[in-house]
Amino acid sequence: MSSIFGEEDEKVKAPEFKRPNCNSFFDKWRFCRSARNQFHRYYIYGSWQECSLYWKAFQSCMKIHNHKIYRGKGVDARSNGNG
Numbered sequence: 001m002s003s004i005f006g007e008e009d010e011k012v013k014a015p016e017f018k019r020p021n022c023n024s025f026f027d028k029w030r031f032c033r034s035a036r037n038q039f040h041r042y043y044i045y046g047s048w049q050e051c052s053l054y055w056k057a058f059q060s061c062m063k064i065h066n067h068k069i070y071r072g073k074g075v076d077a078r079s080n081g082n083g
Contacts, residue, residue: 022061029054 031037032051041049 020061022058022065025054025058025061029058 029051032049032054038048041047
């Protein structure tokens with residue numbers, strides 16, 4: 001297909017998806033739970049910040065990460081490794 005300028009469009013490749021590092025989720029949760037952040041949020045907004053979303057994201061990331069490690073080793077993630 002040609003563009004409006006009459007040139008042929010090259011195939012545009014979508015960037016590869018890279019799974020975020022689980023440490024980034026943990027860092028966000030740790031910052032959210034910090035006294036400095038909580039007091040700032042209370043002073044500005046009048047309420048504490050709910051941090052469970054960051055913890056759940058970290059847990060989900062670790063589950064995915066651990067599942068891929070087990071699959072890579074050929075071990076069924078549902079078994080306890082005893083055969």
